[in-house]
Amino acid sequence: MALTLGLAACGNGGTEAQSSDGGASDTPAASTVKIGFMGDLTGANAGIVIPPWNGANLVVDEYNKTNPATKIELVKYDSQGDASKAVALAQQAIKNDKVVGLIGPAFSGESAQVAPVLEEAGIPSITASATNTKLAENGWKFWHRVLPNDSVQGPGIADFIAGAAGAKNVFVIDDKSEYGKPLADAVRGQLGTKGVKLTNDSLDPAESDFSSVVNKVVAAKPDAIFFGGYYAAGGNLLKQLRDKGVKDAKFFSGDGSLDKGLIDGAGAQNAEGALVGCPCYIATPDVTDPKVKNFADSYKAKFNADPAIYASEGYDAATVFVEAVKAGNTTTDKINEFIKTVDLAGVSKQVKFGDNGEVVAKDIYIYQVKGGAITLLGKATEAKLG
Amino acid sequence: MLNDFINQFWPATIDGLAFGSIYALIALGYTMVYGVLRLINFAHSEVFMIGTFGAMFVPFVFGISSPLTGIALAGVILLMVVAGMLASAGTAVALERIAYRPLRKRGASRLAALISAIGASIFLQELFALLVIPNVFNRPQQGRIQMGLPRLMERTELFSIFGHSVRVDQVLVIVAAVGMMIALDALVNRTKIGRGIRATAQDPEAAVLMGVDINKIVRMTFLIGGGMAGVAGALYLISYENTYYYIGFLFGIKAFTAAVLGGIGNLRGALVGGVVLGLVENYGAIFAGSDWKHVISFSILVLVLMFRPTGILGESLQQARA
Numbered sequence: 001m002a003l004t005l006g007l008a009a010c011g012n013g014g015t016e017a018q019s020s021d022g023g024a025s026d027t028p029a030a031s032t033v034k035i036g037f038m039g040d041l042t043g044a045n046a047g048i049v050i051p052p053w054n055g056a057n058l059v060v061d062e063y064n065k066t067n068p069a070t071k072i073e074l075v076k077y078d079s080q081g082d083a084s085k086a087v088a089l090a091q092q093a094i095k096n097d098k099v100v101g102l103i104g105p106a107f108s109g110e111s112a113q114v115a116p117v118l119e120e121a122g123i124p125s126i127t128a129s130a131t132n133t134k135l136a137e138n139g140w141k142f143w144h145r146v147l148p149n150d151s152v153q154g155p156g157i158a159d160f161i162a163g164a165a166g167a168k169n170v171f172v173i174d175d176k177s178e179y180g181k182p183l184a185d186a187v188r189g190q191l192g193t194k195g196v197k198l199t200n201d202s203l204d205p206a207e208s209d210f211s212s213v214v215n216k217v218v219a220a221k222p223d224a225i226f227f228g229g230y231y232a233a234g235g236n237l238l239k240q241l242r243d244k245g246v247k248d249a250k251f252f253s254g255d256g257s258l259d260k261g262l263i264d265g266a267g268a269q270n271a272e273g274a275l276v277g278c279p280c281y282i283a284t285p286d287v288t289d290p291k292v293k294n295f296a297d298s299y300k301a302k303f304n305a306d307p308a309i310y311a312s313e314g315y316d317a318a319t320v321f322v323e324a325v326k327a328g329n330t331t332t333d334k335i336n337e338f339i340k341t342v343d344l345a346g347v348s349k350q351v352k353f354g355d356n357g358e359v360v361a362k363d364i365y366i367y368q369v370k371g372g373a374i375t376l377l378g379k380a381t382e383a384k385l386g
Numbered sequence: 387m388l389n390d391f392i393n394q395f396w397p398a399t400i401d402g403l404a405f406g407s408i409y410a411l412i413a414l415g416y417t418m419v420y421g422v423l424r425l426i427n428f429a430h431s432e433v434f435m436i437g438t439f440g441a442m443f444v445p446f447v448f449g450i451s452s453p454l455t456g457i458a459l460a461g462v463i464l465l466m467v468v469a470g471m472l473a474s475a476g477t478a479v480a481l482e483r484i485a486y487r488p489l490r491k492r493g494a495s496r497l498a499a500l501i502s503a504i505g506a507s508i509f510l511q512e513l514f515a516l517l518v519i520p521n522v523f524n525r526p527q528q529g530r531i532q533m534g535l536p537r538l539m540e541r542t543e544l545f546s547i548f549g550h551s552v553r554v555d556q557v558l559v560i561v562a563a564v565g566m567m568i569a570l571d572a573l574v575n576r577t578k579i580g581r582g583i584r585a586t587a588q589d590p591e592a593a594v595l596m597g598v599d600i601n602k603i604v605r606m607t608f609l610i611g612g613g614m615a616g617v618a619g620a621l622y623l624i625s626y627e628n629t630y631y632y633i634g635f636l637f638g639i640k641a642f643t644a645a646v647l648g649g650i651g652n653l654r655g656a657l658v659g660g661v662v663l664g665l666v667e668n669y670g671a672i673f674a675g676s677d678w679k680h681v682i683s684f685s686i687l688v689l690v691l692m693f694r695p696t697g698i699l700g701e702s703l704q705q706a707r708a
Binding site: 042044046176200201202203204206207208209210211212213215216218219232235236239243244245261264265267 | 390393394397398401405527530531532534536537541551553622626627628633635636667668671672675676677679680
């Protein structure tokens with residue numbers, strides 16, 4: 001990660017040097033607008049925020065290289081996922097840095113606190129990863145998100161479990177968290193409409209022994225298991241399930257478990273074949289779409305890593321701001337109006353926002369662990385199990 | 387409901403016994419220190435945490451990444467247990483020397499020692515998250531993220547009870563824990579050091595008059611209690627294959643509960659308390675959801691204390707007779 005930040009810092013330094021050169025030779029009125037990026041960039045969950053930060057950097061650097069009249073400076077706000085820090089940083093962004101837009105905040109908790117502050121100041125924001133459904137129900141005019149929310153994800157995964165995976169007897173486990181419980185409940189609700197036999201349990205993710213859950217699974221003999229929760233508990237749960245002889249039941253989870261940590265926690269052998277749904281689109285090295293391929297290649301060239309979770313959403317969120325500035329909008333109100341009407345082909349999806357700030361495209365993607373790595377299987381509505 | 391209970395009774399029993407054994411080993415540390423000093427050593431949870439990392443150090447240094455068998459496996463497990471004991475016992479003795487003895491010498495209240503314990507506990511957690519895990523275990527920026535242990539021992543079935551398999555790792559935990567308990571019981575009841583511990587527990591002043599070196603006895607108490615937590619740490623790590631800087635918290639609370647449940651200050655009570663707690667948690671989870679585990683176990687604790695305020699076995703260390 002130090003390397004990534006170093007690269008980013010280098011990029012910014014180069015940009016400034018260029019802008020002063022450009023100012024001397026080109027139009028003297030070359031100006032810069034600031035776009036913020038807020039999220040957990042150094043804390044415990046930085047692994048899912050650094051990829052969108054990289055993605056955003058990629059767009060902005062590409063744009064600045066074209067030597068435009070108005071350059072964009074991407075300003076980093078490291079909230080560490082802490083809502084109180086995030087609010088203080090948002091005020092700093094508004095009052096001192098005078099940003100004209102914000103990418104983020106990355107998580108739902110901090111978004112709920114920061115969005116009202118931005119709303120009052122009239123700063124448009126696009127989050128690339130906060131998926132809590134309730135965020136869109138506040139009537140905020142300046143808030144947007146570039147991926148579907150949890151109420152889309154749960155039913156999408158449930159349809160896949162009952163459809164392509166053909167499961168008739170499903171065991172649904174949640175971690176009782178603000179994220180895991182609603183997601184698992186959405187899966188339960190949707191599976192209930194499909195005539196699938198359901199068994200439920202919850203676990204405490206702070207614990208390390210899930211044997212009581214595992215024993216219930218063994219007794220229920222399900223052909224699929226869904227876990228609503230984060231990868232740390234998910235990995236341990238999956239390992240203990242396989243150790244107890246639950247070998248044939250397919251293991252499903254949601255975006256909170258879409259991390260290599262799931263494989264590390266369960267062990268590569270136990271995690272093999274595990275399926276994870278996500279409203280996010282991860283460009284895997286084998287993509288064919290030229291736009292996505294181009295994104296994946298330049299990402300890899302710049303950051304020496306394949307695009308990871310939310311990288312393409314971060315790229316798309318930044319693209320919207322870049323296009324807004326490109327079209328001559330440099331004030332917060334004008335940029336917000338631009339966002340309301342934008343309709344462009346992004347890397348992750350067609351980017352178009354509804355009145356409530358939600359992106360119109362509602363695709364859920366299914367990923368599968370193969371050979372110790374997370375690979376894209378396809379859209380939940382189309383993916384087939386091999 | 388009853389059908390669920392019948393179906394899951396044996397697996398729940400085996401898991402409960404295995405996990406309860408780990409609780410019991412940790413509970414010994416609480417109970418011994420309480421018996422001798424009338425002090426709840428709340429930093430004992432971190433003694434356990436450090437034990438898991440001490441045990442983790444062995445496979446980390448040898449770079450083991452695939453399951454072992456035979457002599458190599460036995461050797462590594464033994465080394466892990468020893469490393470866990472050394473790390474934990476060392477921590478416990480250092481705690482006593484730095485966090486408790488200065489207070490005790492100045493005749494500070496027990497409340498002051500309690501605050502000191504909580505402070506030491508937070509200090510040790512942060513020390514591991516910020517310095518030890520990133521540097522010693524070469525995990526920069528990952529001090530707070532769970533660290534996994536590669537599989538050392540294949541999960542083979544040893545035998546089965548009514549069609550429910552009992553795995554070799556579960557048997558290892560139970561047998562090792564019971565073995566340690568028997569050894570400790572003999573140590574306290576049969577040896578000179580054990581007599582010193584019992585004497586100090588009964589009446590520290592009279593023990594001094596009889597020529598017992600109290601500081602040495604207190605140090606030994608922390609050493610033995612810490613060593614047991616180290617064994618628990620190694621056994622936990624071998625069977626659950628993960629640990630992190632905060633793992634002591636829940637284990638500490640549960641083990642303390644086990645100690646109180648069995649009768650704090652009573653060594654055999656720690657065993658009984660640990661096993662009862664482990665079983666009750668697992669049986670309770672069959673009826674309610676697994677997330678109700680904690681509610682059920684603490685309700686049982688309250689019920690037991692209402693009718694037997696001194697815990698299940700009640701009798702404490704000072705009344706034990708050789």
